[in-house]
Amino acid sequence: MSTIAVIRPDDWAIPLFVHILGAMVLVGALTLAAVSLIAAWRSGSARLIRLAYMSLFYGAVPGYIVFRAGAAWIVTKEHLTDSNAAWLGIGYGVSDFGVLLLIISLVAGGISVRQMNRGGQPSLIAARIVTGLVSLVLVAYLVAVWAMTTKPT
Secondary structure, eight states, X not given: OOOSOOOOXXXXXXXXXXXXXXHHHHHHHHXXXXXXXXXXXXXXXXXXXXXXXXXXXXXXXXXXHHHHHHHHHHHHHTTOTTOOOHHHHHHHHHHHHHHHHHHHHHHHHHHHHHHHHTTOOOOHHXXXXXXXXXXXXXXXXXXXXXHHHHOOO
């Protein structure tokens, strides 16, 4: 007999919701940044570049904090701290790698925004580097979503 669905206890609902909400905000902000930066490649628009960097700062960073807090909360609720689950290792690995690339993107973006605020032109090289980093993070998060949903052993 196969299991059709697994029912989670009710006290896991809020931590899981917080985790997924933070992840959705994070991925949404990263997607907005990537699309804005790709569009800015052709036009060189300072507004699109500023939108991308501000979405990283005001959307991705808070989303990451909520996502990680929710992840820690649900791990303690499910008592998975001593678990050897591969999907948990993939999730933490991608999350740690993603925050490193997010910090690098924020530093490059902050320098470019500061230059624009002083009346200068945005750095298109920095915008292309950040586009690559954000795209790489998005692909890594897709792998994490796969791992969280399929739970490979």
